[in-house]
Amino acid sequence: MSTIHTVLPLIVVLPLLGAFSSPILDLISRKLKEAWILAISAGTLGVTGYVFYYVFKNGPLLYTMGATNPFGHANFPIRIVWEIDMFNALMALTVAFVSLMAIIYSVEYMKRDTGLEKYYPLILILELGMLGIVVTGDLFNFYVFLEIMSIASYALVAFRNDTWEGIEAGVKYMMVGALASSFILLGIALLYGQYGTLTMAYIAYKMAGHMTTTAKVALALLMAGLLFKSGSVPVHMWLADAHPAAPSSVSAMLSGLVIKAGGIYILARILFSIYGPSINVRTVGWIVIIFACLTLIVGNAMAVVQTDMKRLLAYSSVGQMGYILLGVGIGLAAYGSNVGNLALAGAIYHTVNHALMKALLFLIAGAVIHALGTRNLNDLSGIAKTMPVTSFAFIIGAAAIIGMPPLNGFASKWILYESSALFNPVIGAIAIIGTAFCTAAYVRVIYTFFGRPNSLTMKAKDPGKSMLIPIIILTVAIIVMGLFPWTINKDFMLPAAKALVNQMGYIHTLFAGGV
Amino acid sequence: MIPFQYITSFLLIFIGVYALIYKRNLIKLILALDIIDSGVNLLLISEGYRIAGNLPGTAPIYTGYETLKGVPMVGPLPQALVLTAIVIGVSVTALAVSLAINAYRHYGSLDIRKMRRLRG
Amino acid sequence: MFGYWDALYFIFIFIVSFLLALALDKWAKKSGMGTKEKGEATKVFISGEDPEKEIKGFEHLEGYYTGRNVMWGLTYGLKRVFVVLQREHTGLLTDYVSYLVITTAFIMAVLLIWG
Numbered sequence: 001m002s003t004i005h006t007v008l009p010l011i012v013v014l015p016l017l018g019a020f021s022s023p024i025l026d027l028i029s030r031k032l033k034e035a036w037i038l039a040i041s042a043g044t045l046g047v048t049g050y051v052f053y054y055v056f057k058n059g060p061l062l063y064t065m066g067a068t069n070p071f072g073h074a075n076f077p078i079r080i081v082w083e084i085d086m087f088n089a090l091m092a093l094t095v096a097f098v099s100l101m102a103i104i105y106s107v108e109y110m111k112r113d114t115g116l117e118k119y120y121p122l123i124l125i126l127e128l129g130m131l132g133i134v135v136t137g138d139l140f141n142f143y144v145f146l147e148i149m150s151i152a153s154y155a156l157v158a159f160r161n162d163t164w165e166g167i168e169a170g171v172k173y174m175m176v177g178a179l180a181s182s183f184i185l186l187g188i189a190l191l192y193g194q195y196g197t198l199t200m201a202y203i204a205y206k207m208a209g210h211m212t213t214t215a216k217v218a219l220a221l222l223m224a225g226l227l228f229k230s231g232s233v234p235v236h237m238w239l240a241d242a243h244p245a246a247p248s249s250v251s252a253m254l255s256g257l258v259i260k261a262g263g264i265y266i267l268a269r270i271l272f273s274i275y276g277p278s279i280n281v282r283t284v285g286w287i288v289i290i291f292a293c294l295t296l297i298v299g300n301a302m303a304v305v306q307t308d309m310k311r312l313l314a315y316s317s318v319g320q321m322g323y324i325l326l327g328v329g330i331g332l333a334a335y336g337s338n339v340g341n342l343a344l345a346g347a348i349y350h351t352v353n354h355a356l357m358k359a360l361l362f363l364i365a366g367a368v369i370h371a372l373g374t375r376n377l378n379d380l381s382g383i384a385k386t387m388p389v390t391s392f393a394f395i396i397g398a399a400a401i402i403g404m405p406p407l408n409g410f411a412s413k414w415i416l417y418e419s420s421a422l423f424n425p426v427i428g429a430i431a432i433i434g435t436a437f438c439t440a441a442y443v444r445v446i447y448t449f450f451g452r453p454n455s456l457t458m459k460a461k462d463p464g465k466s467m468l469i470p471i472i473i474l475t476v477a478i479i480v481m482g483l484f485p486w487t488i489n490k491d492f493m494l495p496a497a498k499a500l501v502n503q504m505g506y507i508h509t510l511f512a513g514g515v
Numbered sequence: 516m517i518p519f520q521y522i523t524s525f526l527l528i529f530i531g532v533y534a535l536i537y538k539r540n541l542i543k544l545i546l547a548l549d550i551i552d553s554g555v556n557l558l559l560i561s562e563g564y565r566i567a568g569n570l571p572g573t574a575p576i577y578t579g580y581e582t583l584k585g586v587p588m589v590g591p592l593p594q595a596l597v598l599t600a601i602v603i604g605v606s607v608t609a610l611a612v613s614l615a616i617n618a619y620r621h622y623g624s625l626d627i628r629k630m631r632r633l634r635g
Numbered sequence: 636m637f638g639y640w641d642a643l644y645f646i647f648i649f650i651v652s653f654l655l656a657l658a659l660d661k662w663a664k665k666s667g668m669g670t671k672e673k674g675e676a677t678k679v680f681i682s683g684e685d686p687e688k689e690i691k692g693f694e695h696l697e698g699y700y701t702g703r704n705v706m707w708g709l710t711y712g713l714k715r716v717f718v719v720l721q722r723e724h725t726g727l728l729t730d731y732v733s734y735l736v737i738t739t740a741f742i743m744a745v746l747l748i749w750g
Contacts, residue, residue: 172728172731175728176728176735179732217747220739220743223742224735224738224739224743234737235731235735237734238731240724279746279750280750283746283750287742287745287746298720302717302720304709304717305710406645406649443706444706447705
């Protein structure tokens with residue numbers, strides 16, 4: 001057992017400890033509890049940072065629950081394993097970072113709310129579920145973490161249960177989400193019945209050359225469930241209802257992380273690492289591309305006509321998920337080629353970027369709501385005069401999400417345009433039309449912010465420290481990530497994409513198991 | 516021949532999905548989710564069931580197993596999975612029922628056709 | 636392999652063009668007939684809308700102007716699309732469920748035929 005095997009379980013243990021100890025500390029003192037929660041989430045960030053560094057230096061990592069190797073006395077893996085390569089490690093780092101920002105933010109943002117002894121455990125459980133999903137290498141373990149994450153997010157969407165909006169959005173999200181989870185469980189059950197194992201890498205090993213109809217049906221169920229969780233277009237409607245209804249700090253986590261860790265990440269993992277070349281990659285890739293094109297057109301277009309600021313941001317999330325899905329689809333349809341790898345790298349890059357940008361934008365929306373009590377765009381004109389820092393951060397975030405050159409959004413979007421144009425020019429054109437809609441939507445908000453102030457906005461002022469610090473950190477992160485796009489792409493994103501495509505490597509990591 | 520447990524479980528799932536699409540009472544929808552869960556759990560548990568010859572399987576935690584060679588043992592893994600899935604299903608149901616109570620407070624009705632203020 | 640770009644170039648170009656614009660402004664002010672620093676000429680004038688103009692009967696809208704109408708041409712041109720998209724977002728739970736079932740059926744059919 002080396003250090004990394006001792007440290008790695010803390011990824012899940014720390015948030016769990018924090019979640020269930022915070023109500024006890026709340027009885028003693030509120031300040032103490034807040035400090036404890038911040039320490040816990042900062043510690044989680046430290047652990048994920050260490051894991052990321054280790055994986056970056058030493059290559060993929062295998063961890064077996066409660067033992068030294070996954071085999072025991074059998075000749076096939078019977079234990080629950082965690083498999084971490086570049087892709088997982090990057091996602092885990094993003095999740096921990098944005099969660100920390102959201103938690104710092106909620107110290108001040110949620111001050112006026114009641115029920116905080118339930119809020120902080122739920123938000124830590126949400127983080128725990130996402131971290132669990134991104135590190136696990138076992139299908140049923142994944143399902144358990146997915147449900148932990150989903151239940152926490154249903155509860156957080158309906159957290160303000162004195163408003164009709166939260167309850168209605170919560171009911172809709174929960175009912176359809178539970179059905180999607182059942183579909184995912186059904187897919188896992190079918191896969192287990194067919195191959196007799198739940199370890200992802202071992203399923204991949206057994207599936208090579210033994211593709212059956214059952215496995216295809218299972219893939220269809222898994223894909224539909226995960227497309228729902230990632231908010232793809234015909235099944236995006238819950239997202240537009242649920243994300244605005246949650247408190248803004250939670251919206252930032254839902255839009256920035258939950259739809260990625262619980263949707264895109266695991267979808268890519270199942271498509272590439274489990275199914276991979278065993279199935280007809282062109283067909284599956286084109287299915288994903290069709291959904292991606294629908295998503296990025298409809299999501300961005302619907303953002304243009306919204307009058308509610310948070311709803312606009314939620315629809316924009318749908319649109320940006322389209323780009324990520326597009327990268328995954330092209331990566332699958334052009335499996336193993338340079339174009340495919342580049343598209344996949346762009347998708348991973350955009351996942352990280354969008355997590356930062358959308359978290360920033362939702363935190364700003366929260367600051368505006370906190371100061372003015374409204375989120376109707378028609379009432380917000382002229383905020384730039386009274387909330388200069390917030391408005392500046394919003395311009396940076398909006399420019400990044402549109403894809404203005406010196407910021408990080410441009411780098412990832414450029415890679416996606418380039419690879420989609422090389423793959424099929426029509427798809428490249430569709431991607432650019434989506435960006436046109438996206439620009440239109442954000443230009444409306446910026447115009448509003450810089451309009452002439454009305455009597456309401458004259459009274460607003462910039463939020464306090466605890467809300468401003470995460471906003472500033474995220475803004476700086478966006479600017480800094482935009483300064484070194486080529487280095488980041490070459491050193492982190494392309495290796496992550498290659499680790500994802502390398503199915504043999506994933507299987508090999510399992511069989512080379514042990515410490 | 517397809518074992519009847521499989522057919523039953525898929526029938527349960529279809530009943531649940533039918534009810535989710537065509538029923539309007541929130542409580543009935545929650546019951547539909549439970550029925551779907553039961554269907555999936557039945558499928559999982561029947562996958563672990565093994566019959567060798569005419570002998571039915573024994574429960575996996577059976578201490579006399581070592582002395583009774585030749586008696587098939589049912590797979591322990593699906594049973595563990597189903598236990599977990601049942602626990603998850605219970606917590607989802609509990610949350611759904613509490614949301615239904617809150618929804619009744621705000622809308623004065625459990626009819627989901629009345630709960631459609633979020634549009635467009 | 637693919638195209639190359641560096642964000643530092645953009646910042647460099649931005650700084651250079653900013654300095655150029657500043658120099659041009661200075662030069663124009665010096666060599667021109669004098670700039671109006673007060674009055675009508677300093678008003679912000681966006682998309683043909685005069686913020687201080689008063690229209691009889693519409694005083695309740697006066698006082699601020701927003702981004703509401705900025706993308707008017709786009710929304711008007713694609714009105715039909717938006718109406719259809721907004722109509723499809725019915726807010727009915729059963730519709731959401733049926734979309735999920737339709738998606739599943741579509742993916743399953745495609746995978747079983749061409750998978």
